[in-house]
Amino acid sequence: MPSGRKAPSSHRRGDVHVRALLRGLAVLEVLALGQDLNLSEVARRARLPVSTAHRLLETLRRRGFVQPVEDGRYRIGLRAFEVGMGFLRAQRLPEVARPVMLELVNRVEETANLAVRDGAEAVYVLQVESHRMLRLFAQPGARHPLYCTGVGKVLLAWEPEEEVRRLLGAGPLPRFTPRTLTDPDAVVRELRAVRARGYAVDREERESGVRCVAAPVRDASGRVVAALSVSAPASRLPHHRIPPVAGTVVSAAEEISRRLGFSTARISPPPAGNI
Helix, strand or coil: CCCCCCCCHHHHHHHHHHHHHHHHHHHHHHHCCCCCEEHHHHHHHHCCCHHHHHHHHHHHHHCCCEEECHHHEEEECHHHHHHHHHHHHHHCHHHHHHHHHHHHHHHHCCEEEEEEEECCEEEEEEEECCCCCCCCCCCCCCEEECCCCHHHHHHHHCCEHHHHHHHHCCCCCCCCCCCCCCCHHHHHHHHHHHHHHCCEEEECCCCCCEEEEEEEEECCCCCEEEEEEEEEECCCCCHHHHHHHHHHHHHHHHHHHHHCCCCHHHCCCCCCCEC
């Protein structure tokens, strides 16, 4: 545009609308972390003026994306959940995975979870609970680091090492329990072992007293698109039980993959530099 000439008003209005949309999404992302927040907390965490945060919250409330609760606080609304479920419907994961997960839970009598990767985190998208009195919960939408969870290790293990090291950084990584691997080199070695045996184990690395076994779910192209896991108290998943449970989880993950169109004949050799 020639110097000194103003941008057309339609362009300026478009910029304003985009900025408002980005700010509204920032508010939703803050509330999606699961805490009920008041206006000033939303504004501070979304890095917005209080007046702007108030306007956005009111707009989102009218559309059902935000729900007011007691003491002037807000939480994520049902409409946000409904829109988010569109991602899963597009991926076909819930309808394909649920019946297999039900059978898996019946066989191992422990809770089954399905997770996908979002950047450096594993996001739980589906859960089938066991009928046991003491159950473990990873609510759909919950996020956990990749390097210290069974599902996260699976979602990393088939990625190129360059990508893995970029995500892990120089370290040390945050420690959650005495068993957490905080050295990126140790994590890379663990991921190589995951890839070699075909499943991952969380040995009380994210939460003390909790163990998890996870296996990869592949789409029709052979790409790892999700991780299927079984989690249990360490007392119910002792070391000697891990291999047979892992075999059952791997079989269930392979069945979900088959229903997504995957065939072992379609796997191409791994690219150089993979974990």
